[in-house]
Every structure is written in structure tokens, then in C-alpha cells.
Amino acid sequence: MTSHVHASELRRAARLPAARGDAEAPPDTTAAPDAPALSGGTAGPAALEPLLRTVLTALAEGAGRRAGPVPAGAPDALAAHVAEEFAAARGEEALSRLTALLAYGSADPADPSCAAHLHCPPLAVAAAADLAVSALNPSQDSWDQAPAATTLETLLLAELAELVGYDEEATGVLTSGGTESNLMGLMLARDQVLGRASGRRVEVDGVPRGGPRPRVFTSAAAHFSVQRSAALLGLGEDAVVPVAVDHALRMDPSALAEALKRCSDDGESPVAVVATAGTTDTGAIDPLRACAEAAAEAGAWLHVDAAYGGGALLSDRLAPLLDGIALADSVSLDWHKLGWQPIAAGVFLVRRAETYASLARRAVYLNPRDDEEAGYPSLLGLSPRTTRRADAFSMAVTLRALGREGLGRLVDACHGLALAGAAAVRAHPRLELHCDPVLSALLFRYLPTTGSEDAERTDRINASLRRRLLREGRAVVGRTEVPGEGPGRVRLKLTLLNPYATPADVTRLLDAVAAAGRAEEAAP
Numbered sequence: 001m002t003s004h005v006h007a008s009e010l011r012r013a014a015r016l017p018a019a020r021g022d023a024e025a026p027p028d029t030t031a032a033p034d035a036p037a038l039s040g041g042t043a044g045p046a047a048l049e050p051l052l053r054t055v056l057t058a059l060a061e062g063a064g065r066r067a068g069p070v071p072a073g074a075p076d077a078l079a080a081h082v083a084e085e086f087a088a089a090r091g092e093e094a095l096s097r098l099t100a101l102l103a104y105g106s107a108d109p110a111d112p113s114c115a116a117h118l119h120c121p122p123l124a125v126a127a128a129a130d131l132a133v134s135a136l137n138p139s140q141d142s143w144d145q146a147p148a149a150t151t152l153e154t155l156l157l158a159e160l161a162e163l164v165g166y167d168e169e170a171t172g173v174l175t176s177g178g179t180e181s182n183l184m185g186l187m188l189a190r191d192q193v194l195g196r197a198s199g200r201r202v203e204v205d206g207v208p209r210g211g212p213r214p215r216v217f218t219s220a221a222a223h224f225s226v227q228r229s230a231a232l233l234g235l236g237e238d239a240v241v242p243v244a245v246d247h248a249l250r251m252d253p254s255a256l257a258e259a260l261k262r263c264s265d266d267g268e269s270p271v272a273v274v275a276t277a278g279t280t281d282t283g284a285i286d287p288l289r290a291c292a293e294a295a296a297e298a299g300a301w302l303h304v305d306a307a308y309g310g311g312a313l314l315s316d317r318l319a320p321l322l323d324g325i326a327l328a329d330s331v332s333l334d335w336h337k338l339g340w341q342p343i344a345a346g347v348f349l350v351r352r353a354e355t356y357a358s359l360a361r362r363a364v365y366l367n368p369r370d371d372e373e374a375g376y377p378s379l380l381g382l383s384p385r386t387t388r389r390a391d392a393f394s395m396a397v398t399l400r401a402l403g404r405e406g407l408g409r410l411v412d413a414c415h416g417l418a419l420a421g422a423a424a425v426r427a428h429p430r431l432e433l434h435c436d437p438v439l440s441a442l443l444f445r446y447l448p449t450t451g452s453e454d455a456e457r458t459d460r461i462n463a464s465l466r467r468r469l470l471r472e473g474r475a476v477v478g479r480t481e482v483p484g485e486g487p488g489r490v491r492l493k494l495t496l497l498n499p500y501a502t503p504a505d506v507t508r509l510l511d512a513v514a515a516a517g518r519a520e521e522a523a524p
Contacts, residue, residue, distance in 0.1 A: 039135040048135060051095060058096045062103025069114035070107045072473030078105055107476050112498055112505035113512070116478035118280060118308055120497040123340040129397035130342045133390045140174070140388040142366040143376045150379060153392035159399070160333065161349050163313050165326025171353040173382035174391045175346035178307030179225040181332035182274070184348050184359075184384065186216065186229045188330060189272035189301030191358040197269060203358040207234045215263050216240045218274035219251035219286060220483045223305055226274050235271070245483060248435040249282045251275065253290035260298045270300040277322055278309025281480050281493060283418075283439035285309050289324030296327075304328040307346070309439060311338020314404055315411040321438065329355065335395050338411055338440070338497065345391055356382065413499035414440035420503035421494060421510065430514045434482065434491055442494040443480070446517035455488030462490045464523075465516040475512050 037047035071078055082105060089097040108114050110121035122130075138146035140153065153174060161170035175181045191202045198208045207214070214235050218226045220242040227237040241263070244255040256273065263270050273295040275286040288304060295302040304325050310333035312318035313325075325331060328351065335345035350356055360381035362369065367378035380386070398407070418437035425433040425444045434443035445462050452458055462479070469475040478493030492513065496506065 040137065044135055052131075054096050055099050058099035059103045062100035062105075063108065065100070066104045066106075066108070066473070068473040069111035069476050070470060070473055071105050072471065074471060081105075110498060112501035113475040113509050115494040115496055115498075115509065116476045118334075118337045118495055118497070120337055120340050122336075122342045123398060123402075125401050126341045126394040126398045129394035133393050136390075138390045140383075140390055141380050141386045142378055143371075146390055149390035149393060150377060152396050153379065153390070154377075156392045156396045156399070157347070157349070160347055163404070164310075164331055164333075164349060166349060166351050169352050170349055171356055171382065172347060172349035173379065174388070175332075175348050175383070176344040176385075177336065177346040178223060178305060178332045178334050179228070180384070181307065181334075181346050181348040182223065182225045182303070182305055183229040183232060185301075185303035185305075185330040185332065186226070186235075186272055186274070187233055187384075188350065188355055188358065189216075189303060190214070190233050190235065192329075192355055193271045193299065193301055194269065195358075201358070212267055212269040214239050214269050214271045216272045216274060217243055217256060217259055217263075217270065217300070219243050219245050219249070219276055219279075221245050221249035221251075221279045221281065221284065222274060222276050223280060223307070226305075239271075245284070248284050248438070249279050249483070250284040251286040251291065253287050253294065256291065256294050260294055260300075264298070270295075270298040272301040272303055273298075274303045274305060275328070276309075277304055277306035277325060278312070278439055280308065281441065281482070281491070282435055282443050283308065283437060283441040285312075285321050285438060287324075288322060289327065292324050292327035301330070302328045303330045303332070305332045307332045307334040308337050310334065310347075311411050312439060314338070314408040315415070316408060317412055318415060318439070326351075338414065339395070339398070339407065340410065340497075340499075341391075341394055341398065344389075345395055359384070410499040414496050417496040417498075417501055417503065417506055418442050418494075421496065421506040424503070424507045424510050428510060428514060430517065431510060440496045442496065443482075443491050444494075445491050446513060448517070448521050450521075455486070459487050459490035461517055461520045462492055465513065465520045466492060468516045468520060469512065472516075474516075475509055477509075477513060 038044055039048055082101060085097060085101045109119045138149040140146050140149060143150050157172045161172065175184070190207070194208060194214060195202045198211065200208065216226065216230055216235065216239055218240060227240050230239050231237045241259050243259055244252045246252055260270055273291055275288055275291040277285045277288065292302050306322065306325065309322060312321050330351070331349045333347040333349070335341040335347065336343045339345060363380065367380045372378060418440045421442045422433055422437050425431045425442070430447050430449065432445050432447050445458070446465060448458060448461055466477050466479050469477060478495060480491055480493055481489040482491055494509065
């Protein structure tokens with residue numbers, strides 16, 4: 001039986017007191033001579049310098065102790081070790097000891113054998129720029145908290161809108177990632193489409209009751225945040241209609257047309273079509289131009305979730321895959337995937353700024369009208385969040401340092417790794433490729449040496465070999481299931497986002513997968 005380390009046990013191990021409701025004496029607010037330094041101000045850089053040396057040394061020590069893509073051992077053992085270290089780290093050694101612990105206990109996306117998720121290794125220049133943001137701590141909810149960062153975000157978004165193919169009428173905002181961006185796209189779709197049909201302000205009056213049922217159409221392989229967003233917006237998860245996909249998990253345009261026709265015939269309201277440019281499993285890109293035509297004919301909003309595939313816009317070779325994206329009413333992009341930025345670096349764009357109206361808000365202590373009239377701009381009405389980190393800064397620095405061409409070369413390198421990996425899978429006697437890679441994701445499975453016709457056993461071995469690799473600290477490989485019913489759908493996944501990995505690294509990783517599969521076959 002597997003044991004679990006619960007929060008109460010971790011608290012005891014770390015010698016932390018449980019929450020108490022009794023009153024305590026007020027703290028002494030008199031600053032001692034050795035009070036901890038701040039990161040900002042003219043003295044901030046000098047205070048940070050020795051601490052940064054400590055952090056860098058501890059990062060190297062922890063990574064060296066891990067000696068692989070992920071710490072070896074079971075989750076409970078790591079949790080107990082973290083609790084012990086947390087208890088022991090006190091005073092001046094806390095920063096060093098806990099940083100080394102974090103490095104040791106992390107899945108390191110810079111290791112070529114860490115390839116499960118859309119979890120990129122950040123560029124050093126982006127991480128350094130991110131440090132500046134952490135030290136200065138600007139907040140994007142008012143100009144007087146972020147004077148320069150407000151303008152930088154606006155300029156960056158204009159460049160990214162141009163990259164998508166939008167003109168000067170576009171606008172947008174930095175987000176926490178694709179989930180938030182998809183929520184915003186569906187929120188504006190709801191407000192625009194249902195508001196137009198009902199003649200009411202949906203963001204004020206709520207979703208109309210008693211009228212045609214709202215529907216959202218997206219592929220069966222789309223991100224789960226589409227359903228989550230529908231639930232949060234009062235449409236309900238059941239409002240989302242899954243559209244059939246092909247073997248590569250690309251939306252079938254004829255199936256979309258049929259689904260929209262059924263919606264019309266049933267007297268329902270097509271609110272939005274959500275097309276995916278880069279599914280999480282195969283990197284599949286829906287036929288964006290066909291989706292745009294179908295949405296326009298139905299009077300629906302088109303949102304393109306390009307959180308993963310938007311990185312293809314940086315590459316001359318891959319950008320044509322996103323033909324038609326400029327026809328979308330809104331777009332999600334994530335530069336913490338194929339952009340090599342620290343999390344979070346999401347982007348939400350709309351083609352026409354006037355469709356953003358339902359998000360506009362005025363808070364007299366943040367964006368009073370007279371301030372704006374006097375020339376002090378505010379980004380508050382562009383985001384559902386209030387306090388917002390200046391995540392645009394590291395993106396702006398990276399874009400200026402490398403340019404589109406430099407970033408495009410990194411995208412092409414990852415695409416090349418996926419193509420090399422696909423060739424290695426085809427050549428391997430015990431591995432089976434699901435489909436050709438589109439971006440940098442590779443979907444495959446291990447075929448047992450005996451009994452591969454037993455679908456349930458094959459699924460079981462593929463799932464367990466991945467956990468074996470994790471326990472041994474040898475590799476981080478993804479696990480998913482292709483759409484359908486019944487056994488035989490489990491697949492393994494490599495998401496290759498390290499542009500400095502080599503085809504030989506990928507081959508070694510695939511050999512490790514096959515060896516783990518053979519070991520699982522031999523296990524009781």
C-alpha cells in the first residue's frame with residue numbers, strides 16, 4: 001500500500017506551529033541595525049550582489065546532487081526530505097540551503113531527458129531580466145506603480161499583434177498563460193455574441209435566461225481550459241460541443257460545419273468556435289482559415305488557442321502552418337513554451353479594440369478619469385486581474401536581444417529534434433509512432449515483446465514504465481491518451497523544447513524508454 005505524507009505530518013517534521021486563533025503581542029516595528037535589506041532603491045543592487053552569488057552557488061550544488069532530470073525516489077521520500085530540510089534551514093543559511101533543495105528537487109527542463117510537458121528551459125537573458133522585475137516589483141494595475149513597464153507592455157503587444165497579422169486596431173494584455181487567455185477570449189465572445197442577440201449588456205445583466213442555448217465549438221483534442229472557462233462564465237461545461245478530429249488530432253472542418261448546422265437547426269446560439277494551433281499532445285494545428293469561415297457564417301466569435309503553436313510565428317519555415325490566424329477575433333499566445341521565458345509569459349490579443357469594452361473598469365484609486373485625461377494611461381481595463389507583474393519585460397528584453405530571427409532558429413532547432421525523434425521511433429523495433437510531428441511534440445508508445453495485442457496490458461506497461469523512469473531519476477516522459485473509447489489509447493509523449501539538445505540525446509531517451517518497458521514486462 002502506498003503511504004502519503006499529509007500536511008499535518010509535514011508540519012510536525014518541519015516543527016511548524018498549527019494555525020492558532022489566540023492573540024499575540026504586537027510586533028516590534030523598530031528596525032534593528034542588521035535589519036534585512038530591500039531589493040530596490042539605490043542600495044538594492046549592492047544588497048542583492050552577495051545574495052545572488054549564494055543563490056548561484058546553491059543552484060549548482062543542488063543540480064549536481066540531483067545529477068539527472070528529476071530527483072530519484074518516490075514522492076513520499078522526497079516530501080519527507082523537503083520537510084526535514086525546511087525544518088533545519090534557519091537564519092543566514094536558509095537561502096543557500098533551501099535554494100539547493102529546490103534545485104535538487106526540481107524537474108529540470110534544461111536536461112535533455114526532461115521532456116514531458118510544455119515546460120521550457122528559460123533563456124539566461126530572460127531569467128536575468130526577470131530578476132530585475134522581481135527586484136523592482138512594478139505592478140501593472142496603474143501607471144504610478146509602473147511608469148516605464150506600462151509603456152513597454154504596450155509597445156511589446158503592438159509588435160506581437162503585428163506578428164499575428166493584426167493591424168493597429170488590435171489590443172491585448174499579458175496573462176498568466178493560455179488558461180487565462182482562453183477564459184478572456186470566451187468571455188468577450190459571450191459578451192459580444194449574446195449581447196448582440198439579446199440587446200443587453202451580458203457582463204452587467206448576466207447570461208440571458210430562456211433564450212437559445214449558447215454553444216461553444218472546439219476540437220475533441222482542445223485544451224481542457226475551454227470547458228473550465230465555459231463553467232466559470234455561466235455557460236456550463238455541457239455548452240462545449242467537441243468536434244471530431246483526425247488521427248493527428250486536427251479538427252475536421254466538415255465535422256465543424258455539420259455541428260454548426262445542427263446548432264442552427266436546433267435553435268441554439270453558436271457563441272464561439274475555439275480553434276487550436278498546437279495541441280498539447282501532438283502539436284496539431286486546426287485548419288484556421290476554414291474555422292474562420294465557418295465561424296463567420298454562423299455569426300460566432302473565433303478564438304485561436306495558439307499558446308503552444310504561436311511560437312511557429314517566429315520561424316519562417318513553420319509560420320505558414322498558422323495561415324488564417326489573423327482572421328481570429330482573439331488569440332492566445334504563451335512565450336513560456338516556444339519562447340523560452342520564465343513562467344508566466346502569456347499573451348491575449350484581440351483584433352479590434354472595441355470588442356474589449358466589457359472588460360473596462362474604473363477604480364477611482366487606480367485609474368481616475370482625470371488622470372487619464374491628463375495623459376496618465378492605465379492598463380487596468382485590459383485584464384481580469386488587478387495586481388499584475390511586469391512579465392512583459394523579460395519578453396521585451398529577449399525579443400530585442402535575439403530578434404525574431406534568433407528566436408526562430410531556436411524554434412527550428414526544436415522542430416528538427418522532433419523530426420529526428422520520429423525517425424528514431426520508426427527505426428526502433430519496440431516503439432510505435434502515433435503520427436508525424438508538427439511542431440516539437442512526439443507521440444508514441446512502447447510495444448511489449450510479447451502480448452502486444454493485449455491492449456490493456458500494453459496500456460499498463462506504458463503507464464508504469466514512465467513511473468519507473470521517474471523513480472530512477474532517469475527521465476521525465478509525458479503520458480496521455482488519444483481520443484476514443486476503450487483500452488489501447490495510452491501514449492507516451494516527448495515535448496522537445498530544449499533547442500540545445502541533440503538528436504543523440506533524443507535517441508538515448510528513447511532507448512531508456514524501451515529499456516524501462518522491458519523491465520516492466522519482466523516485473524511481477
